[in-house]
Amino acid sequence: xxxxxxxxxxxxxxxxxxxxxxxxxxEYLPAPGSATLRLYIDVPxxxxxxxxxxxxxxxxxxxxxxxxxxxxxxVEDPISGQYTLEVSSPGVDRPLFxxxxxxxxxxxxxxxxxxxxxxxxxxxxxxxxxVEGDSIxxxxxxxxxxxxxxxxxxxxRLVPDWAALGFGxxxxxxxxxxxxxxxxxxxxxxxxxxxxxx
Numbered sequence: 126x127x128x129x130x131x132x133x134x135x136x137x138x139x140x141x142x143x144x145x146x147x148x149x150x151x152e153y154l155p156a157p158g159s160a161t162l163r164l165y166i167d168v169p170x171x172x173x174x175x176x177x178x179x180x181x182x183x184x185x186x187x188x189x190x191x192x193x194x195x196x197x198x199x200v201e202d203p204i205s206g207q208y209t210l211e212v213s214s215p216g217v218d219r220p221l222f223x224x225x226x227x228x229x230x231x232x233x234x235x236x237x238x239x240x241x242x243x244x245x246x247x248x249x250x251x252x253x254x255x256v257e258g259d260s261i262x263x264x265x266x267x268x269x270x271x272x273x274x275x276x277x278x279x280x281x282r283l284v285p286d287w288a289a290l291g292f293g294x295x296x297x298x299x300x301x302x303x304x305x306x307x308x309x310x311x312x313x314x315x316x317x318x319x320x321x322x323x
Contacts, residue, residue: 127153129153130150130151130152130153131151132203133151133153133162133203133204134148134150134151134164134222136197136201136203137151137164137194137197137198140193140194140197141164141166141190141193141194143193144186144189144190144193145168145169145172146166146167146168146169146182146186146190147166147167147168147169148164148165148166149165149166149167149215149219149220149222149223149226150165150220150221150222150223151163151164151165151222152165152220153204158207159206159207159208159209160204160206160207160208160209161208161209161211162198162204162208162209162210162211163211163212163213164190164194164210164211164212164213165213165214165215165219165220165222166182166186166187166190166212166213166214167182167214167215168180168181168182168186170229181214182214182215186214187212187213187214188212190212191210191212194210194212195210198210217283217285218282218283218284218285219282219283220280220281220282221235221281221282221283222281224256224259224261224275225256227253227256227261227275227281228255228256230253230283231253231254231255231256232252232253233252233253233283233284234250234251234252234253234283234284234286235250235251235252235253235263235281235282235283235284236248236249236250236281236282236284237249237250237251237263237273237278237280237281238278238279238280238281239273239277239278239279240276240277240278240279241277243271243273243277244268244271249263249265249271249273250265250284251263251264251265251266251268251271252264254270257272259274259275259276260272260273260274260275261273261275261278
């Protein structure tokens with residue numbers, strides 16, 4: 126999160142909390158003519174609906190936050206010039222804005238963009254292992270464990286497991302599609318033919 130986005134998030138978090146929601150983080154994207162302020166909201170961990178089922182962010186939640194936050198931004202005026210306000214749920218490729226969010230999703234894969242290169246890379250993808258002090262420790266292919274200072278993380282998002290969510294094919298250990306009828310039986314991808322023995 127940029128300093129500007131962090132300042133705006135700090136300003137708006139209490140208002141969003143008063144609506145029974147939490148502000149995960151903010152993105153401030155300046156552009157010529159008009160900027161975009163994107164807020165990611167979620168329900169508190171463990172929150173349930175009237176039916177006792179886990180509660181999720183609704184369109185009504187986003188609309189309520191947008192109304193309240195717009196009024197506050199008009200009064201506080203932290204952004205000079207025109208901007209567009211977007212309020213969103215985190216989605217399956219949830220952005221991560223704070224160390225406690227990384228800790229909550231330990232064991233999940235994340236894509237991370239760095240402010241300064243580390244181990245010769247500006248981007249990495251790996252499994253979140255743990256939070257150690259001010260660093261996030263990832264398991265990264267070909268590197269092993271890699272500790273990244275939280276302050277050096279520019280952007281981070283979870284990488285959805287599309288197969289587990291039912292949106293992608295399951296893969297076996299070699300990376301091949303496990304669905305029935307999709308397994309290749311020979312190198313050509315065609316079933317072997319019976320030979321004519323005349």
